Amino acid sequence: MSIRATEQRETAAGEIVGAGGAATGVAATGGNGFYPNGRPVKKIDGTTVRMETEGLTVRYGVSTFGIQDVSMPVFDRSVTALIGPSGCGKSTFLRALNRMHDLGVDIEVTGAAILDGENIYEPQVDAVTIRRRIGMVFQKPTPFPTKSIYENVCAGLRLVGMRRKNVLDEAVEKALTDAALWDEVKDRLRSPGGSLSGGQQQRLCIARALAVEPEVLLMDEPTSSLDPNATMRIEQLIQQLKEQVTIVIVTHNMQQAARVSDYTAFFYVGEMVEISRTQQIFSSPREERTQEYLSGTFS
Amino acid sequence: MVETNNLLPARYRGPGDRVFKTVIVLFSSVIILLAIGTALVIYLEARPTFRAFGYWNFLTETTWDPVAAVHGALPFIIGTLLTSFAALALAVVPALGVAIFTTEYAPWWIAQIINYTVDLLAAIPSVVIGLWGIFNFAPMMRERFYTPIYNWAYEDAEWLVPIIGAPSTYNFVTATIILALMIVPYTVALSRDAIGQVPREQREAAWALGATRWEVMRKAVLPYARTGIVAGILLSLARALGETMAVAMLIGNSNRVPFTLFGPAATMPSVIINEFREAVETLHYSSIMAVGFYLFIVTISINLLASYVQQKLSITKGGL
Numbered sequence: 061m062s063i064r065a066t067e068q069r070e071t072a073a074g075e076i077v078g079a080g081g082a083a084t085g086v087a088a089t090g091g092n093g094f095y096p097n098g099r100p101v102k103k104i105d106g107t108t109v110r111m112e113t114e115g116l117t118v119r120y121g122v123s124t125f126g127i128q129d130v131s132m133p134v135f136d137r138s139v140t141a142l143i144g145p146s147g148c149g150k151s152t153f154l155r156a157l158n159r160m161h162d163l164g165v166d167i168e169v170t171g172a173a174i175l176d177g178e179n180i181y182e183p184q185v186d187a188v189t190i191r192r193r194i195g196m197v198f199q200k201p202t203p204f205p206t207k208s209i210y211e212n213v214c215a216g217l218r219l220v221g222m223r224r225k226n227v228l229d230e231a232v233e234k235a236l237t238d239a240a241l242w243d244e245v246k247d248r249l250r251s252p253g254g255s256l257s258g259g260q261q262q263r264l265c266i267a268r269a270l271a272v273e274p275e276v277l278l279m280d281e282p283t284s285s286l287d288p289n290a291t292m293r294i295e296q297l298i299q300q301l302k303e304q305v306t307i308v309i310v311t312h313n314m315q316q317a318a319r320v321s322d323y324t325a326f327f328y329v330g331e332m333v334e335i336s337r338t339q340q341i342f343s344s345p346r347e348e349r350t351q352e353y354l355s356g357t358f359s
Numbered sequence: 360m361v362e363t364n365n366l367l368p369a370r371y372r373g374p375g376d377r378v379f380k381t382v383i384v385l386f387s388s389v390i391i392l393l394a395i396g397t398a399l400v401i402y403l404e405a406r407p408t409f410r411a412f413g414y415w416n417f418l419t420e421t422t423w424d425p426v427a428a429v430h431g432a433l434p435f436i437i438g439t440l441l442t443s444f445a446a447l448a449l450a451v452v453p454a455l456g457v458a459i460f461t462t463e464y465a466p467w468w469i470a471q472i473i474n475y476t477v478d479l480l481a482a483i484p485s486v487v488i489g490l491w492g493i494f495n496f497a498p499m500m501r502e503r504f505y506t507p508i509y510n511w512a513y514e515d516a517e518w519l520v521p522i523i524g525a526p527s528t529y530n531f532v533t534a535t536i537i538l539a540l541m542i543v544p545y546t547v548a549l550s551r552d553a554i555g556q557v558p559r560e561q562r563e564a565a566w567a568l569g570a571t572r573w574e575v576m577r578k579a580v581l582p583y584a585r586t587g588i589v590a591g592i593l594l595s596l597a598r599a600l601g602e603t604m605a606v607a608m609l610i611g612n613s614n615r616v617p618f619t620l621f622g623p624a625a626t627m628p629s630v631i632i633n634e635f636r637e638a639v640e641t642l643h644y645s646s647i648m649a650v651g652f653y654l655f656i657v658t659i660s661i662n663l664l665a666s667y668v669q670q671k672l673s674i675t676k677g678g679l
């Protein structure tokens with residue numbers, strides 16, 4: 061098993077390297093060669109690695125594997141799409157990236173998830189701090205229904221003790237603007253978050269995640285409950301956001317993955333089969349299983 | 360042509376549906392009729408009292424003297440309201456604490472043990488709690504607390520004496536504490552349910568923002584659960600208002616107002632249970648019925664208010 065894992069790691073890394081030096085548009089964190097925390101930046105083929113997993117394994121209970129031995133990089137200020145059939149472990153992987161599994165009972169995470177050169181699963185790392193740096197948007201919109209739109213957006217800022225009204229006002233306007241929701245709600249910031257439509261609620265949740273200015277944003281099928289129009293707006297938003305934020309997005313929609321992402325990772329029964337530049341994986345995937353899945357011949 | 364059959368509402372299809380519906384409607388009407396019938400009978404039986412004293416005067420009259428044929432419900436109303444609200448005040452915070460602890464903090468097996476214990480507490484018959492109160496709790500409280508406190512007040516804080524009153528074994532405070540003990544399981548169970556119904560996504564949304572445990576509770580869980588919790592508190596209040604046996608056994612049964620903390624008092628249920636056997640005079644009997652009628656109205660209103668809160672203010676229906 062460990063041999064296979066090693067193999068896979070090499071394949072994954074090799075593939076990325078093979079993808080060529082066209083790292084255009086992906087700005088490097090800390091041009092001086094260091095992450096904000098002072099650790100030396102890791103690059104693969106000239107592109108900064110913001111997060112990386114090494115042998116990441118998640119078990120539900122003793123026997124069920126959510127994901128097994130996943131090793132892959134997440135590049136700085138780029139969009140990485142996770143694709144694969146239902147139940148293959150995309151959500152499991154995503155949730156492992158900001159330690160959401162800590163909250164479940166009977167879930168065991170082994171291996172490493174490295175953010176800026178530091179394994180977030182080290183015992184001295186505080187999961188709450190990690191989650192403030194790594195935001196998350198869920199498949200189902202989850203606004204806090206009793207709170208106003210305004211309070212929803214500043215929920216995260218309030219958690220870090222921000223009280224100054226002008227700062228909050230500014231942050232709310234910026235986050236809502238970034239989430240392409242400002243124009244629709246600017247006149248009713250005080251009405252409850254639950255009073256918005258599904259698509260608006262999802263953009264509210266994105267605004268809520270953005271307001272704390274996360275470094276990495278994890279999105280689990282953020283558009284699956286939205287109509288094409290709202291979906292398009294969120295895709296545009298993702299394109300804008302990646303200037304500042306590193307994004308990992310789970311999607312069932314191949315066109316969406318092709319449209320928004322720079323890198324695509326294909327998961328299959330708990331394993332990460334292949335990660336490549338998106339154009340490459342869709343035009344000439346290396347792995348047969350990827351090919352079969354993309355051409356729809358998979359059962 | 361459109362097939363009309365498909366346009367018919369579902370309830371007209373199939374005989375099984377119709378039978379099922381008839382049975383359901385029948386049973387629910389019987390229950391509704393029973394409730395209305397009971398209220399009506401109580402009202403009719405209480406009418407001599409209303410005729411003699413008037414609806415309002417009966418409520419505000421402080422004398423209850425069957426021998427003199429003067430009946431006023433105010434002492435019992437005061438007693439009921441005071442014991443119930445005081446018991447509620449005593450019960451709510453600990454009950455919420457237990458509910459939060461068992462749902463969010465405790466390891467599952469500790470939560471299990473606590474939940475079983477609380478449910479067990481709810482299963483103890485009122486009269487058994489009353490017995491324990493009479494033979495153990497009330498004498499102990501009097502000896503350990505009421506008498507020393509009274510003695511101290513008598514010496515050092517004379518202004519307190521009229522409020523706390525001379526300590527009797529069966530008194531207002533004892534009854535209130537026991538009443539609080541009796542409603543705690545309900546408040547716990549109902550707020551536990553309300554907290555348990557908060558969707559996992561709500562918690563996760565707060566976690567994902569970097570909230571700590573308590574912040575998740577305060578920011579996401581409690582606000583979401585608050586209507587359920589309020590409804591649960593109202594239902595507990597309704598229970599406290601109607602709780603009869605243990606209170607009647609421990610409150611000392613005196614209708615002399617003003618009540619004192621350590622002195623005997625009475626409630627609406629307690630006067631009913633204590634006097635219905637001796638009520639041979641028409642007016643006495645009908646006055647007991649009238650007390651019952653008002654009690655019925657109060658508890659029904661609280662229950663209706665609770666379901667109003669639950670429905671109108673429920674989050675899933677978009678309200679606040």
Ligand SMILES: Nc1ncnc2c1ncn2[C@@H]1O[C@H](COP(=O)(O)OP(=O)(O)OP(=O)(O)O)[C@@H](O)[C@H]1O
Pocket residue numbers: 120124125126127144145146147148149150151152153164
């Ligand atoms: N809480 C859980 N308890 C037990 N098993 C789980 C749990 N969550 C997920 N699993 C299992 O882990 C595997 C991966 O699930 P995961 O939710 O990560 O899949 P997914 O790729 O996100 O699927 P989908 O596309 O349907 O969302 C599945 O086999 C699933 O049954």
Ligand SMILES: [Mg+2]
Pocket residue numbers: 150151152280
């Ligand atoms: Mg999923």
